[in-house]
Amino acid sequence: MTCTKQKIIEAAICLFNTKGYHGTSVRDIASEAGVNVANISYYFSGKKGLLEHLVTGFLEGYISTMAEAFEMRHVLSPKEVVFLIVRDILHYQSSHRSLTRFVYRELSLDSILIREIMTTYLQREKYYLKHIIETGREQGVFIRTPFAVFMSQLKGMLSAPYLYPQYISEVLYERPSDEYFTKMYGKEVEKWLSMMMEGNPSPVTQVLHL
Known part of the structure; x- marks a missing residue:
């Protein structure tokens, strides 16, 4: 370049x-x-072409990162593959912080470009994760959480540090750009993943089921 x-x-x-x-x-x-x-x-x-270059370039890297982790399904368990995908995506986003923030904001808008991108790239993301989740269910290691709920919550967790950096820094007094926060956040996402996939109940859930 x-x-x-x-x-x-x-x-x-x-x-x-x-x-x-x-x-x-x-x-x-x-x-x-x-x-x-x-x-x-x-x-x-022009500017529109520049926008397309930035968004598609980011998502090409995003999906390639996910695809590499997905290929490990032949040697790793479904749970390990999901964890690997999420870790690699968090690392990819952290390595392209400013671009990640901009792309996530653009993805929240309704435009022809964004609809085309969702068809081209985000359907592939859905395929990778749905395949792994369904494999885990077939093996009896994942609970049957509705996939749409799982994906909505996962996408929210992956995008939150980039959509709400001011809230995190000025209200929660954390620095989303710090390496420490990224590592801490990643560990909490993994805990959530374990609960969602394996159904490990929280203390509150246990009380509600007594």
């Missing part, structure tokens, strides 16, 4: 996060990157 193209990408991620996609002009991006406006058209065919 050329130096100019990388500068444009980095500038766009920064500005899209601070000013929003619609609040950022190509001139803003060019000024932030220190390049000529014409370079944005040359490399990305």
Whole structure:
């Protein structure tokens, strides 16, 4: 990747996060990157093309990360594969923090681009996880939590540190960008996964069933 193209990408991620996609002009991006406006058209065919490049590039890496973990299903148990997928995704997101934040915000919007992306990429995510969950159920190691509920909660946990960084830092007094928080958060996600997949009841659940 050329130096100019990388500068444009980095500038766009920064500005899209601070000013929003619609609040950022190509001139803003060019000024932030220190390049000529014409370079944005040359490399990305304009702001919309730049948006597509950022979102699809992120999701290509996201799905590739998940696919690599999914391939381990031949040597690992279903539970181990799910844990590996989640650990690798958390690491991938942490390694691309600013881009992750921007993409998750875009995914919350209803647009033709986002609908196309959901069909192209997120259906593959659903396939990988549904296959592993169903395999675990067949082996009698996972409880039958509705898959839609499981996925909704899992996606919420994976995206929360990037959708609500101000809340986490200013209300909860944690720093979501710190490595310590990322590790701590990952461990708590794993505890939740164990409960959801294996049905380990919490003390409250045990009382309710007495």
